[in-house]
Amino acid sequence: xxxxGVIGLGYWGPNLVRNFNSAPSTNLAAVCDRDEKRLAAISxxxxxxxxxxxxxxxxxxxxVQAVAIVTPVSAHHGLAKAALEAGKHVLLEKPMTHSxxxxxxxxxxxxxxxxxxxxxxxxxxxxxxxxxxxxHDSGVLGKLYFIDSVRINLGLFQHDINVVWxxxxxxxxxxxxxxxxxxxSVSAFGSCHAGGQIEDVAYLNLDFGDGLIANFHVNWxxxxxxxxxxxxxxxxxxxxxxxxxxxxxxxxxRGIEFDGDRETKEKLMxxxxxxxxxxxxxxxxxxxxxxxxxxxxCIERGEKPLSxxxxxxxxxxxxxxxxxxxxxxxxxxxx
Numbered sequence: 001x002x003x004x005g006v007i008g009l010g011y012w013g014p015n016l017v018r019n020f021n022s023a024p025s026t027n028l029a030a031v032c033d034r035d036e037k038r039l040a041a042i043s044x045x046x047x048x049x050x051x052x053x054x055x056x057x058x059x060x061x062x063x064v065q066a067v068a069i070v071t072p073v074s075a076h077h078g079l080a081k082a083a084l085e086a087g088k089h090v091l092l093e094k095p096m097t098h099s100x101x102x103x104x105x106x107x108x109x110x111x112x113x114x115x116x117x118x119x120x121x122x123x124x125x126x127x128x129x130x131x132x133x134x135x136h137d138s139g140v141l142g143k144l145y146f147i148d149s150v151r152i153n154l155g156l157f158q159h160d161i162n163v164v165w166x167x168x169x170x171x172x173x174x175x176x177x178x179x180x181x182x183x184x185s186v187s188a189f190g191s192c193h194a195g196g197q198i199e200d201v202a203y204l205n206l207d208f209g210d211g212l213i214a215n216f217h218v219n220w221x222x223x224x225x226x227x228x229x230x231x232x233x234x235x236x237x238x239x240x241x242x243x244x245x246x247x248x249x250x251x252x253x254r255g256i257e258f259d260g261d262r263e264t265k266e267k268l269m270x271x272x273x274x275x276x277x278x279x280x281x282x283x284x285x286x287x288x289x290x291x292x293x294x295x296x297x298c299i300e301r302g303e304k305p306l307s308x309x310x311x312x313x314x315x316x317x318x319x320x321x322x323x324x325x326x327x328x329x330x331x332x333x334x335x
Contacts, residue, residue: 141233
């Protein structure tokens, strides 16, 4: 059984604490937070877990084999580096780090130490996203034309990162898991409405250089909550709706077909195909539990995680390019 310590007990940390405590392959050995009230609350619920007010104390605990770092992104690099240097496997909350250089440093350090470095891109472990990946990999969609993704809601506002760094990692990781390559270029626009210099509305465009484009809308100001990703191919399209618990995945046999010479466009006719729509069965499960068990399994077997540091780095590279593009008023950034 893997002894795990959790650093950071704010919004997301308690969810990891709950799963590390209940998963059969892990043991919640220790927790850490500078807030005494948070520590006390967790201690009442999980009295067997040791409590620390300082991360250095937890990292010095020799019984702790792995740590989950669930702090503001500005602290990710320093804590993860210290944990790896202490010989502990690391699970990092998204986004992996605040810069490309720091993410690369952690990957190199983990490799040199022979330790698992994994990023908490939790949606990759949801049954619906795994089903979408299965459909994509089967080839039934055909050549991909475009991807549209929307993740908008009212809040939660962050004080250290903008809406791109907060919400986009979810959808960027989903798309990266499908195409498994960086785009050729990134363009982004963002605006600040709630005061300060932190964008709360943003649009990202990724050009993959082969006809595939992907668009992302992230927003903290929307009066309605929407979470969906559409992946459109030449043969079929799949739509993932995270808010539809009964039918989160739908496959559409709708599109266009060509008659004539597509190269010369001579006598080119476009026919519209309207076929079936179906929703494959998706077995209900908690994505976070699946991710926690995957983390423990990768450590036990010496396997590379689905959301390893390299995958986290690709997301950070896109986030970094998007931030630079926003500052350049939508200028296209080549990767």
